[in-house]
Amino acid sequence: MVCLSEQRYKGNPFRRVSYIPPIDVILSVAFKQTKNLRIKSSKRRISREEKIANLERERISTLAMVITEKLERIINQFPWIESLHPFYGEICDLMGNIDKIRRILGRLGGIENQIKELERDHIARLKETKHPNEMAEIRNQSNGRMASLLKKAKGDVNYLIRVIKKLKTVPDFNVNYPTVVIAGAPNVGKSSLVIEISTGKPEVGEYPFTTKKIIFGHRDIGMTNIQVVDTPGLLDRPFRDRNLIERQSIISIRHISDIILFMFDISKDATISLEEQFNLFEDIEKEFPNVLIIRVLNKTDLLSEEEIIEGKKTLKTQFQITIKDVNSLQGLIEEIEAIVKNSVLQTEKFKEILKLTVSKEFLQPVEEEINYEF
Numbered sequence: 001m002v003c004l005s006e007q008r009y010k011g012n013p014f015r016r017v018s019y020i021p022p023i024d025v026i027l028s029v030a031f032k033q034t035k036n037l038r039i040k041s042s043k044r045r046i047s048r049e050e051k052i053a054n055l056e057r058e059r060i061s062t063l064a065m066v067i068t069e070k071l072e073r074i075i076n077q078f079p080w081i082e083s084l085h086p087f088y089g090e091i092c093d094l095m096g097n098i099d100k101i102r103r104i105l106g107r108l109g110g111i112e113n114q115i116k117e118l119e120r121d122h123i124a125r126l127k128e129t130k131h132p133n134e135m136a137e138i139r140n141q142s143n144g145r146m147a148s149l150l151k152k153a154k155g156d157v158n159y160l161i162r163v164i165k166k167l168k169t170v171p172d173f174n175v176n177y178p179t180v181v182i183a184g185a186p187n188v189g190k191s192s193l194v195i196e197i198s199t200g201k202p203e204v205g206e207y208p209f210t211t212k213k214i215i216f217g218h219r220d221i222g223m224t225n226i227q228v229v230d231t232p233g234l235l236d237r238p239f240r241d242r243n244l245i246e247r248q249s250i251i252s253i254r255h256i257s258d259i260i261l262f263m264f265d266i267s268k269d270a271t272i273s274l275e276e277q278f279n280l281f282e283d284i285e286k287e288f289p290n291v292l293i294i295r296v297l298n299k300t301d302l303l304s305e306e307e308i309i310e311g312k313k314t315l316k317t318q319f320q321i322t323i324k325d326v327n328s329l330q331g332l333i334e335e336i337e338a339i340v341k342n343s344v345l346q347t348e349k350f351k352e353i354l355k356l357t358v359s360k361e362f363l364q365p366v367e368e369e370i371n372y373e374f
Protein backbone atom coordinates (compact mmCIF):
# COMPACT_ATOMS: atom_id res chain seq x y z
CA MET A 1 0.00 0.00 0.00
CA VAL A 2 1.06 3.54 -0.63
CA CYS A 3 2.00 5.42 2.50
CA LEU A 4 0.28 8.79 2.53
CA SER A 5 3.14 10.55 4.25
CA GLU A 6 5.24 9.93 1.14
CA GLN A 7 2.73 11.70 -0.99
CA ARG A 8 3.34 15.26 -2.01
CA TYR A 9 -0.29 15.83 -2.65
CA LYS A 10 -2.45 16.07 0.45
CA GLY A 11 -5.97 16.37 -0.90
CA ASN A 12 -8.74 13.79 -0.80
CA PRO A 13 -6.70 10.56 -0.81
CA PHE A 14 -9.63 8.54 -2.15
CA ARG A 15 -9.67 10.44 -5.41
CA ARG A 16 -6.49 8.63 -6.41
CA VAL A 17 -8.30 5.31 -6.44
CA SER A 18 -9.21 4.67 -10.04
CA TYR A 19 -11.53 2.00 -11.42
CA ILE A 20 -12.16 -1.00 -9.17
CA PRO A 21 -13.31 -3.92 -11.33
CA PRO A 22 -16.08 -6.16 -9.98
CA ILE A 23 -15.08 -9.81 -9.49
CA ASP A 24 -16.99 -10.98 -12.57
CA VAL A 25 -15.06 -8.54 -14.71
CA ILE A 26 -11.73 -9.71 -13.27
CA LEU A 27 -12.65 -13.32 -14.01
CA SER A 28 -13.83 -12.72 -17.55
CA VAL A 29 -10.70 -10.69 -18.40
CA ALA A 30 -8.48 -13.38 -16.88
CA PHE A 31 -10.21 -16.26 -18.71
CA LYS A 32 -10.16 -14.37 -21.98
CA GLN A 33 -6.38 -14.04 -21.75
CA THR A 34 -5.90 -17.75 -21.14
CA LYS A 35 -8.14 -18.59 -24.12
CA ASN A 36 -5.87 -16.66 -26.44
CA LEU A 37 -2.88 -18.84 -25.59
CA ARG A 38 -1.73 -21.28 -28.28
CA ILE A 39 0.84 -24.05 -28.52
CA LYS A 40 4.11 -22.36 -29.32
CA SER A 41 6.54 -23.60 -31.90
CA SER A 42 9.88 -24.39 -30.40
CA LYS A 43 13.38 -24.42 -31.93
CA ARG A 44 14.18 -27.36 -29.72
CA ARG A 45 12.59 -30.59 -30.81
CA ILE A 46 10.15 -31.42 -28.07
CA SER A 47 7.41 -33.99 -27.84
CA ARG A 48 3.74 -33.20 -28.33
CA GLU A 49 3.10 -34.05 -24.65
CA GLU A 50 5.72 -31.57 -23.58
CA LYS A 51 4.20 -28.86 -25.78
CA ILE A 52 0.78 -29.50 -24.26
CA ALA A 53 2.24 -29.47 -20.75
CA ASN A 54 3.85 -26.08 -21.51
CA LEU A 55 0.56 -24.71 -22.77
CA GLU A 56 -1.41 -25.94 -19.75
CA ARG A 57 1.20 -24.49 -17.41
CA GLU A 58 0.96 -21.17 -19.17
CA ARG A 59 -2.82 -21.25 -18.93
CA ILE A 60 -2.68 -21.83 -15.17
CA SER A 61 -0.03 -19.14 -14.65
CA THR A 62 -1.78 -16.58 -16.81
CA LEU A 63 -5.05 -16.96 -14.94
CA ALA A 64 -3.23 -16.60 -11.61
CA MET A 65 -1.18 -13.67 -12.87
CA VAL A 66 -4.12 -11.65 -14.17
CA ILE A 67 -6.15 -12.25 -10.98
CA THR A 68 -3.30 -11.39 -8.61
CA GLU A 69 -2.37 -8.31 -10.61
CA LYS A 70 -5.92 -7.00 -10.44
CA LEU A 71 -6.18 -7.69 -6.70
CA GLU A 72 -2.83 -6.06 -6.06
CA ARG A 73 -3.90 -3.00 -7.99
CA ILE A 74 -7.01 -2.63 -5.84
CA ILE A 75 -5.03 -3.01 -2.62
CA ASN A 76 -2.17 -0.71 -3.67
CA GLN A 77 -4.42 2.07 -4.84
CA PHE A 78 -6.15 2.37 -1.50
CA PRO A 79 -4.61 4.88 0.85
CA TRP A 80 -2.91 3.36 3.86
CA ILE A 81 -5.80 3.36 6.32
CA GLU A 82 -3.53 3.73 9.38
CA SER A 83 -1.94 6.92 8.15
CA LEU A 84 -5.01 8.70 6.85
CA HIS A 85 -5.25 12.29 8.02
CA PRO A 86 -7.78 12.31 10.90
CA PHE A 87 -10.15 14.44 8.83
CA TYR A 88 -10.32 11.93 6.00
CA GLY A 89 -10.20 9.05 8.50
CA GLU A 90 -13.37 10.28 10.17
CA ILE A 91 -15.05 11.03 6.88
CA CYS A 92 -14.19 7.53 5.73
CA ASP A 93 -15.77 6.13 8.86
CA LEU A 94 -18.83 8.28 8.34
CA MET A 95 -19.42 7.13 4.80
CA GLY A 96 -18.40 3.55 5.32
CA ASN A 97 -16.77 1.51 7.99
CA ILE A 98 -13.05 2.01 8.26
CA ASP A 99 -12.50 -1.32 10.05
CA LYS A 100 -14.48 -3.15 7.43
CA ILE A 101 -12.36 -1.58 4.67
CA ARG A 102 -9.20 -2.58 6.51
CA ARG A 103 -10.45 -6.16 6.90
CA ILE A 104 -11.52 -6.39 3.26
CA LEU A 105 -8.11 -5.20 2.03
CA GLY A 106 -6.51 -7.80 4.30
CA ARG A 107 -8.76 -10.53 2.95
CA LEU A 108 -8.01 -9.56 -0.67
CA GLY A 109 -4.30 -9.84 0.16
CA GLY A 110 -4.99 -13.31 1.60
CA ILE A 111 -6.82 -14.41 -1.54
CA GLU A 112 -3.93 -13.17 -3.65
CA ASN A 113 -1.55 -15.44 -1.72
CA GLN A 114 -3.92 -18.40 -1.97
CA ILE A 115 -4.18 -17.96 -5.74
CA LYS A 116 -0.39 -18.06 -5.98
CA GLU A 117 -0.39 -21.23 -3.89
CA LEU A 118 -2.99 -22.87 -6.13
CA GLU A 119 -0.85 -21.97 -9.12
CA ARG A 120 2.23 -23.63 -7.60
CA ASP A 121 0.33 -26.77 -6.53
CA HIS A 122 -1.32 -27.39 -9.88
CA ILE A 123 1.83 -26.72 -11.87
CA ALA A 124 3.61 -29.26 -9.66
CA ARG A 125 0.83 -31.76 -10.36
CA LEU A 126 1.18 -31.21 -14.13
CA LYS A 127 4.71 -32.59 -13.93
CA GLU A 128 3.41 -35.85 -12.57
CA THR A 129 1.53 -36.87 -15.69
CA LYS A 130 2.23 -37.44 -19.36
CA HIS A 131 -1.39 -37.68 -20.47
CA PRO A 132 -2.87 -34.60 -22.16
CA ASN A 133 -6.33 -35.50 -20.83
CA GLU A 134 -5.09 -35.51 -17.26
CA MET A 135 -3.22 -32.26 -17.86
CA ALA A 136 -6.44 -30.63 -19.09
CA GLU A 137 -8.20 -32.00 -16.04
CA ILE A 138 -5.60 -30.49 -13.70
CA ARG A 139 -5.90 -27.12 -15.47
CA ASN A 140 -9.68 -27.28 -15.19
CA GLN A 141 -9.44 -27.98 -11.48
CA SER A 142 -7.05 -25.07 -11.05
CA ASN A 143 -9.40 -22.76 -12.96
CA GLY A 144 -12.36 -23.88 -10.87
CA ARG A 145 -10.56 -23.43 -7.56
CA MET A 146 -9.18 -20.03 -8.44
CA ALA A 147 -12.56 -18.84 -9.68
CA SER A 148 -14.50 -20.05 -6.65
CA LEU A 149 -11.88 -18.57 -4.31
CA LEU A 150 -12.16 -15.23 -6.05
CA LYS A 151 -15.96 -15.34 -6.07
CA LYS A 152 -15.88 -15.36 -2.28
CA ALA A 153 -14.66 -11.75 -2.47
CA LYS A 154 -17.61 -10.61 -4.57
CA GLY A 155 -19.44 -8.88 -1.71
CA ASP A 156 -16.20 -7.37 -0.37
CA VAL A 157 -15.23 -5.84 -3.70
CA ASN A 158 -18.76 -4.56 -4.30
CA TYR A 159 -18.59 -2.85 -0.91
CA LEU A 160 -15.30 -1.15 -1.84
CA ILE A 161 -16.79 0.00 -5.14
CA ARG A 162 -19.76 1.56 -3.34
CA VAL A 163 -17.71 3.21 -0.59
CA ILE A 164 -15.09 4.62 -2.89
CA LYS A 165 -17.75 6.16 -5.10
CA LYS A 166 -19.06 8.08 -2.08
CA LEU A 167 -15.63 8.96 -0.72
CA LYS A 168 -14.53 10.44 -4.02
CA THR A 169 -17.26 13.07 -3.77
CA VAL A 170 -15.77 14.48 -0.54
CA PRO A 171 -14.13 17.86 -1.19
CA ASP A 172 -10.50 17.89 -2.07
CA PHE A 173 -9.25 19.69 1.02
CA ASN A 174 -5.56 20.11 1.26
CA VAL A 175 -5.04 19.16 4.89
CA ASN A 176 -1.67 20.95 4.89
CA TYR A 177 -3.07 24.39 4.20
CA PRO A 178 -4.23 26.72 6.95
CA THR A 179 -8.00 26.60 6.82
CA VAL A 180 -10.66 29.19 7.51
CA VAL A 181 -14.07 27.68 8.17
CA ILE A 182 -17.13 29.90 7.84
CA ALA A 183 -20.00 29.37 10.25
CA GLY A 184 -23.30 31.08 10.89
CA ALA A 185 -27.03 30.77 10.29
CA PRO A 186 -28.40 29.84 6.87
CA ASN A 187 -28.46 32.82 4.51
CA VAL A 188 -26.02 35.00 6.53
CA GLY A 189 -23.70 35.16 3.52
CA LYS A 190 -21.23 32.30 4.14
CA SER A 191 -20.99 31.14 0.52
CA SER A 192 -20.79 34.72 -0.69
CA LEU A 193 -17.90 35.42 1.68
CA VAL A 194 -15.96 32.35 0.47
CA ILE A 195 -16.30 33.63 -3.08
CA GLU A 196 -15.18 37.16 -2.10
CA ILE A 197 -12.14 36.00 -0.10
CA SER A 198 -10.92 33.45 -2.65
CA THR A 199 -8.37 34.51 -5.21
CA GLY A 200 -9.23 31.81 -7.71
CA LYS A 201 -12.53 30.33 -8.74
CA PRO A 202 -14.03 28.50 -5.75
CA GLU A 203 -15.01 24.88 -6.19
CA VAL A 204 -18.33 23.34 -5.39
CA GLY A 205 -18.36 19.93 -3.76
CA GLU A 206 -20.32 17.47 -1.69
CA TYR A 207 -20.03 16.91 1.98
CA PRO A 208 -21.42 13.89 3.83
CA PHE A 209 -24.93 14.30 5.18
CA THR A 210 -25.62 17.75 3.92
CA THR A 211 -27.97 18.09 1.04
CA LYS A 212 -26.52 21.42 0.09
CA LYS A 213 -23.40 21.97 -1.95
CA ILE A 214 -20.29 23.03 -0.12
CA ILE A 215 -18.30 25.90 -1.59
CA PHE A 216 -14.60 26.11 -0.94
CA GLY A 217 -11.88 28.30 -2.29
CA HIS A 218 -8.26 29.29 -1.86
CA ARG A 219 -6.51 32.53 -1.16
CA ASP A 220 -2.96 32.70 -2.40
CA ILE A 221 -0.84 34.73 0.00
CA GLY A 222 2.54 33.92 -1.51
CA MET A 223 4.13 31.81 1.21
CA THR A 224 1.09 29.55 1.39
CA ASN A 225 -2.47 29.09 0.34
CA ILE A 226 -5.33 29.74 2.72
CA GLN A 227 -8.25 27.39 2.30
CA VAL A 228 -11.69 28.88 2.84
CA VAL A 229 -14.60 26.55 3.49
CA ASP A 230 -18.32 27.05 3.77
CA THR A 231 -20.26 24.53 5.89
CA PRO A 232 -23.87 24.29 4.73
CA GLY A 233 -26.10 22.21 6.95
CA LEU A 234 -23.44 21.72 9.62
CA LEU A 235 -22.30 24.85 11.39
CA ASP A 236 -25.51 26.71 10.75
CA ARG A 237 -27.92 25.80 13.56
CA PRO A 238 -27.60 24.99 17.26
CA PHE A 239 -26.24 21.50 17.95
CA ARG A 240 -28.90 20.31 20.41
CA ASP A 241 -31.02 18.45 17.89
CA ARG A 242 -28.19 17.01 15.87
CA ASN A 243 -28.12 13.30 15.24
CA LEU A 244 -24.99 11.28 15.89
CA ILE A 245 -23.84 11.32 12.29
CA GLU A 246 -24.18 15.09 12.01
CA ARG A 247 -22.24 15.52 15.24
CA GLN A 248 -19.51 13.29 13.87
CA SER A 249 -19.44 15.35 10.70
CA ILE A 250 -19.03 18.49 12.80
CA ILE A 251 -16.21 16.87 14.74
CA SER A 252 -14.44 15.96 11.50
CA ILE A 253 -14.33 19.67 10.64
CA ARG A 254 -12.37 20.23 13.84
CA HIS A 255 -9.41 18.47 12.25
CA ILE A 256 -9.09 21.03 9.49
CA SER A 257 -10.14 24.28 11.20
CA ASP A 258 -7.51 26.86 12.08
CA ILE A 259 -9.77 29.90 12.11
CA ILE A 260 -13.57 30.06 12.25
CA LEU A 261 -15.31 33.13 10.94
CA PHE A 262 -18.64 33.30 12.69
CA MET A 263 -21.12 35.46 10.80
CA PHE A 264 -24.09 37.19 12.42
CA ASP A 265 -27.06 38.62 10.58
CA ILE A 266 -29.27 41.07 12.44
CA SER A 267 -30.95 42.47 9.36
CA LYS A 268 -34.57 41.84 8.44
CA ASP A 269 -33.25 39.03 6.16
CA ALA A 270 -32.12 36.93 9.16
CA THR A 271 -33.50 33.39 9.00
CA ILE A 272 -33.10 32.57 12.70
CA SER A 273 -33.48 34.80 15.74
CA LEU A 274 -30.54 36.57 17.28
CA GLU A 275 -30.88 34.34 20.34
CA GLU A 276 -30.63 31.20 18.22
CA GLN A 277 -27.63 32.65 16.38
CA PHE A 278 -25.98 33.24 19.70
CA ASN A 279 -26.78 29.69 20.86
CA LEU A 280 -25.11 28.42 17.72
CA PHE A 281 -22.10 30.63 18.41
CA GLU A 282 -21.77 29.20 21.92
CA ASP A 283 -22.10 25.63 20.65
CA ILE A 284 -19.29 26.22 18.21
CA GLU A 285 -17.13 27.83 20.90
CA LYS A 286 -17.62 24.73 23.04
CA GLU A 287 -17.07 22.24 20.24
CA PHE A 288 -13.96 23.98 18.84
CA PRO A 289 -12.07 24.97 22.00
CA ASN A 290 -8.68 25.31 20.29
CA VAL A 291 -9.78 27.22 17.24
CA LEU A 292 -9.57 30.97 16.91
CA ILE A 293 -13.08 32.33 16.34
CA ILE A 294 -13.52 35.71 14.71
CA ARG A 295 -16.98 37.31 15.04
CA VAL A 296 -18.27 39.12 12.00
CA LEU A 297 -21.41 41.18 11.51
CA ASN A 298 -22.55 40.91 7.89
CA LYS A 299 -25.16 42.72 5.80
CA THR A 300 -24.36 46.12 7.27
CA ASP A 301 -25.73 47.64 4.06
CA LEU A 302 -29.17 46.71 5.35
CA LEU A 303 -28.58 48.32 8.76
CA SER A 304 -28.67 51.84 10.09
CA GLU A 305 -25.64 53.42 11.75
CA GLU A 306 -27.24 52.90 15.17
CA GLU A 307 -28.09 49.26 14.49
CA ILE A 308 -24.48 48.55 13.51
CA ILE A 309 -23.16 50.15 16.71
CA GLU A 310 -25.71 48.28 18.81
CA GLY A 311 -24.97 44.95 17.03
CA LYS A 312 -21.23 45.39 17.48
CA LYS A 313 -21.69 46.09 21.18
CA THR A 314 -24.03 43.21 22.02
CA LEU A 315 -22.44 40.57 19.79
CA LYS A 316 -18.85 41.75 20.36
CA THR A 317 -18.19 41.46 16.62
CA GLN A 318 -14.65 42.38 15.55
CA PHE A 319 -15.57 43.18 11.95
CA GLN A 320 -18.60 44.83 10.44
CA ILE A 321 -18.89 43.98 6.76
CA THR A 322 -21.16 43.77 3.78
CA ILE A 323 -20.60 41.52 0.81
CA LYS A 324 -22.07 44.30 -1.32
CA ASP A 325 -18.99 46.48 -0.72
CA VAL A 326 -15.59 44.80 -1.14
CA ASN A 327 -13.86 47.66 0.68
CA SER A 328 -15.64 46.68 3.87
CA LEU A 329 -13.91 43.27 3.71
CA GLN A 330 -10.39 44.66 3.60
CA GLY A 331 -9.79 44.75 7.37
CA LEU A 332 -11.05 41.21 7.85
CA ILE A 333 -8.93 39.84 5.00
CA GLU A 334 -5.81 41.60 6.32
CA GLU A 335 -6.42 40.14 9.78
CA ILE A 336 -6.77 36.59 8.44
CA GLU A 337 -3.63 36.95 6.34
CA ALA A 338 -1.67 38.35 9.27
CA ILE A 339 -2.72 35.50 11.58
CA VAL A 340 -1.83 32.88 9.00
CA LYS A 341 1.49 34.49 8.09
CA ASN A 342 2.50 34.70 11.73
CA SER A 343 1.59 31.12 12.48
CA VAL A 344 3.21 29.81 9.31
CA LEU A 345 6.40 31.71 10.13
CA GLN A 346 6.52 29.99 13.48
CA THR A 347 6.25 26.45 12.19
CA GLU A 348 9.41 24.37 12.00
CA LYS A 349 8.54 23.32 8.48
CA PHE A 350 8.52 26.90 7.29
CA LYS A 351 11.85 27.63 8.96
CA GLU A 352 13.34 24.68 7.10
CA ILE A 353 12.02 25.94 3.78
CA LEU A 354 13.41 29.38 4.54
CA LYS A 355 16.85 27.92 5.25
CA LEU A 356 16.85 26.19 1.88
CA THR A 357 15.78 29.20 -0.12
CA VAL A 358 17.81 31.94 1.51
CA SER A 359 21.44 32.07 0.37
CA LYS A 360 24.14 30.92 2.77
CA GLU A 361 25.87 34.32 2.80
CA PHE A 362 22.65 35.90 3.90
CA LEU A 363 22.43 33.63 6.92
CA GLN A 364 26.08 34.19 7.88
CA PRO A 365 26.52 36.89 10.50
CA VAL A 366 28.14 40.01 9.13
CA GLU A 367 31.74 40.15 10.34
CA GLU A 368 32.36 43.01 12.62
CA GLU A 369 34.48 45.63 10.94
CA ILE A 370 37.70 46.12 12.80
CA ASN A 371 39.20 49.53 12.81
CA TYR A 372 42.99 49.22 12.53
CA GLU A 373 43.60 52.89 12.87
CA PHE A 374 45.02 53.91 16.18
Ligand SMILES: Nc1nc2c(ncn2[C@@H]2O[C@H](COP(=O)(O)OP(=O)(O)O)[C@@H](O)[C@H]2O)c(=O)[nH]1
Nearest residue numbers: 186187188189190191192298299300322323324
Ligand atom coordinates in the same frame (compact mmCIF):
# COMPACT_ATOMS: atom_id res chain seq x y z
N1 LIG B 1 -27.81 42.91 1.15
C1 LIG B 1 -26.91 41.97 1.38
N2 LIG B 1 -27.15 40.71 0.95
C2 LIG B 1 -26.21 39.79 1.20
C3 LIG B 1 -25.01 40.08 1.89
N3 LIG B 1 -24.28 38.93 1.99
C4 LIG B 1 -25.01 37.98 1.40
N4 LIG B 1 -26.16 38.48 0.93
C5 LIG B 1 -27.24 37.76 0.24
O1 LIG B 1 -27.81 36.81 1.14
C6 LIG B 1 -28.21 35.64 0.45
C7 LIG B 1 -27.58 34.41 1.10
O2 LIG B 1 -26.19 34.42 0.89
P1 LIG B 1 -25.32 33.08 0.93
O3 LIG B 1 -23.92 33.49 0.71
O4 LIG B 1 -25.90 32.06 0.01
O5 LIG B 1 -25.58 32.64 2.42
P2 LIG B 1 -25.24 31.24 3.15
O6 LIG B 1 -26.50 30.47 3.19
O7 LIG B 1 -24.79 31.61 4.51
O8 LIG B 1 -24.16 30.57 2.35
C8 LIG B 1 -27.80 35.84 -1.00
O9 LIG B 1 -28.90 36.28 -1.72
C9 LIG B 1 -26.74 36.92 -0.93
O10 LIG B 1 -26.67 37.68 -2.08
C10 LIG B 1 -24.78 41.42 2.31
O11 LIG B 1 -23.77 41.77 2.91
N5 LIG B 1 -25.79 42.32 2.04
Ligand SMILES: [Mg+2]
Nearest residue numbers: 190191230232
Ligand atom coordinates in the same frame (compact mmCIF):
# COMPACT_ATOMS: atom_id res chain seq x y z
MG1 LIG C 1 -24.09 28.62 1.48
